[in-house]
Amino acid sequence: MIRDQYYETLPREELEALQLRRLQAMVERVYHLVPFYRQRLDEVGFKPEFLRTLADLDHLPFTIKQDIRDNYPFGLFAVPMEQVVRLHASSGTTGKPTPVGYTARDLETWGELMARVLAAAGLHRGDIVHVAYGYGLFTGGLGFHYGVERLGAAVIPVSGGQTRRQIMLIQDFAPNALCCTPSFALYLAEVGQQMGVNFKDTSLRVGIFGAEPWSEAMRQEIEARLGVDALDIYGLSEIMGPGVGIECLQAKAGLHLFEDHFLPEIIDPVTLERLPPGETGELVITTLTKEAFPLIRYRTRDVTSLDYAPCRCGRTHARMSRIKGRSDDMLIIRGVNVFPSQIESVLVDVPGVSPHYQLIVDREGHLDTLEVAVEVDDTVFSDEVKQLQKLAKTIEGRIKDYLTVSVKVRLVEPRTIPRSEGKAQRVIDRRQQQGGKP
Amino acid sequence: MKVEQISVFLENKAGRLAEVTRCLGEAGINIRALSLADTTDFGILRLIVDKYDAAREMLKAKGFTVGKTEVVAIEVPDHPGGLAQVLATLAQAGINVEYMYAFVQHSGKNAVIIFRFDNLDEAISLLQKAGIHIYQGEEVYKL
Numbered sequence: 001m002i003r004d005q006y007y008e009t010l011p012r013e014e015l016e017a018l019q020l021r022r023l024q025a026m027v028e029r030v031y032h033l034v035p036f037y038r039q040r041l042d043e044v045g046f047k048p049e050f051l052r053t054l055a056d057l058d059h060l061p062f063t064i065k066q067d068i069r070d071n072y073p074f075g076l077f078a079v080p081m082e083q084v085v086r087l088h089a090s091s092g093t094t095g096k097p098t099p100v101g102y103t104a105r106d107l108e109t110w111g112e113l114m115a116r117v118l119a120a121a122g123l124h125r126g127d128i129v130h131v132a133y134g135y136g137l138f139t140g141g142l143g144f145h146y147g148v149e150r151l152g153a154a155v156i157p158v159s160g161g162q163t164r165r166q167i168m169l170i171q172d173f174a175p176n177a178l179c180c181t182p183s184f185a186l187y188l189a190e191v192g193q194q195m196g197v198n199f200k201d202t203s204l205r206v207g208i209f210g211a212e213p214w215s216e217a218m219r220q221e222i223e224a225r226l227g228v229d230a231l232d233i234y235g236l237s238e239i240m241g242p243g244v245g246i247e248c249l250q251a252k253a254g255l256h257l258f259e260d261h262f263l264p265e266i267i268d269p270v271t272l273e274r275l276p277p278g279e280t281g282e283l284v285i286t287t288l289t290k291e292a293f294p295l296i297r298y299r300t301r302d303v304t305s306l307d308y309a310p311c312r313c314g315r316t317h318a319r320m321s322r323i324k325g326r327s328d329d330m331l332i333i334r335g336v337n338v339f340p341s342q343i344e345s346v347l348v349d350v351p352g353v354s355p356h357y358q359l360i361v362d363r364e365g366h367l368d369t370l371e372v373a374v375e376v377d378d379t380v381f382s383d384e385v386k387q388l389q390k391l392a393k394t395i396e397g398r399i400k401d402y403l404t405v406s407v408k409v410r411l412v413e414p415r416t417i418p419r420s421e422g423k424a425q426r427v428i429d430r431r432q433q434q435g436g437k438p
Numbered sequence: 439m440k441v442e443q444i445s446v447f448l449e450n451k452a453g454r455l456a457e458v459t460r461c462l463g464e465a466g467i468n469i470r471a472l473s474l475a476d477t478t479d480f481g482i483l484r485l486i487v488d489k490y491d492a493a494r495e496m497l498k499a500k501g502f503t504v505g506k507t508e509v510v511a512i513e514v515p516d517h518p519g520g521l522a523q524v525l526a527t528l529a530q531a532g533i534n535v536e537y538m539y540a541f542v543q544h545s546g547k548n549a550v551i552i553f554r555f556d557n558l559d560e561a562i563s564l565l566q567k568a569g570i571h572i573y574q575g576e577e578v579y580k581l
Contacts, residue, residue, distance in 0.1 A: 414503055
């Protein structure tokens with residue numbers, strides 16, 4: 001169901017006119033209210049009135065996470081603290097968190113966008129929504145919470161942890177929707193199985209999963225084990241939190257990015273040039289309506305592509321593909337851009353190979369080398385050397401076909417590659433240690 | 439007629455072979471015969487042990503990748519040309535030997551050699567017709 005029939009289905013031309021009006025007002029405002037942006041724009045000699053078309057956005061400088069850190073805690077806020085009514089923060093991997101602020105109107109916008117998300121998942125008044133995202137500084141829990149209330153459905157603010165108790169609540173309170181990370185959804189299924197609970201017998205019919213990258217294979221597994229439609233949601237606290245984009249139940253073909261509030265671009269993370277629609281690169285977002293914490297051309301580091309073709313659900317907003325990786329993780333091997341997630345997607349299709357892998361990048365002479373360590377499991381293990389060598393060759397061939405880069409596959413024992421705990425040591429780049437160019 | 443062989447995947451890392459043999463020793467499992475195939479990246483340890491099931495369970499529990507294969511233990515006359523005669527019989531029938539290795543112990547005057555064939559049943563019937571003695575699994579585990 002489409003919650004906002006007007007804004008979510010605006011014809012492209014009208015949508016772009018709206019985006020331009022909102023962008024002009026936003027740039028004008030931050031130029032006068034945020035010293036950081038004023039300095040940045042002055043440095044490149046750009047005045048807000050130069051902004052005549054959406055293409056003029058190219059002249060504006062990018063904002064990166066380090067800029068937010070450099071202005072810690074509230075230096076990038078565009079309103080006085082009297083107007084800020086909520087603070088959230090994303091966990092900092094290097095000590096300090098990244099704080100974000102919201103005015104009352106920002107919270108209203110966020111709630112409304114989350115209501116759109118829930119409606120896109122087929123939810124409505126009368127439904128019950130189990131929110132197992134963490135409540136607190138993290139935007140996941142509260143973001144969903146207020147969206148459910150705004151929609152008029154009932155929220156179970158269960159937050160994270162206490163898995164068995166959550167399963168009991170799902171049985172007793174009979175929620176229709178489950179909102180959590182995809183890995184927690186699978187964990188619920190696993191624990192449920194131990195408890196003798198079959199999720200297919202519960203009232204759950206849809207799940208909204210996000211806050212971590214996941215795959216199409218994981219969607220199939222979640223749908224099979226939980227008996228729900230599994231939808232991908234996108235968001236990041238710097239931009240707002242959950243509710244930047246959502247897959248619709250009808251098509252499940254890309255995440256509708258709410259373009260009336262967020263202006264997306266795809267850039268090449270190396271040259272920083274904007275890429276044409278459909279090409280894969282780093283997602284850059286400019287907020288169009290945020291009051292407390294607006295961002296101009298924020299580099300999300302998330303790698304995706306945008307499809308501007310209208311969806312069969314009726315929405316006209318661009319659809320972004322499932323996040324394919326992080327631009328920070330991008331490796332350049334002999335001049336070819338390689339994302340670890342691309343190698344993962346090859347490995348999941350090879351029977352008997354676990355998706356646990358490690359990439360070792362090195363340099364022999366002047367040539368980059370890429371070695372992929374892959375765990376062998378019992379199902380493909382053979383007592384014959386040639387069988388295992390054939391397996392390694394098969395994987396090498398498939399990666400070469402996919403990436404156009406030759407790699408060497410090394411088979412290793414199971415459970416010897418460090419497991420992903422957030423940012424796993426997926427990549428060991430020995431080139432930097434030798435003082436070569438990264 | 440067939441003998442159960444355990445194979446273990448080993449990364450080429452110092453101490454991996456020692457680890458397997460230590461685990462077997464602690465579990466009171468005796469190795470009857472072994473061979474190690476190695477490449478630059480990994481090795482495959484093939485074992486005939488006295489307690490096949492116990493060894494397999496234990497190694498799996500310790501996190502090793504363990505496979506099982508059926509092989510044949512053949513009695514080979516312990517004199518010049520003894521092995522050549524057995525191999526000639528197989529070659530004539532077009533049976534391919536994937537690999538082979540010898541038992542540490544002798545059985546009487548003859549040697550015991552483990553063979554891995556691509557077509558096990560055909561090899562067994564051929565060898566039997568040629569009058570070559572093949573050991574039962576139980577005999578081999580207790581040798």
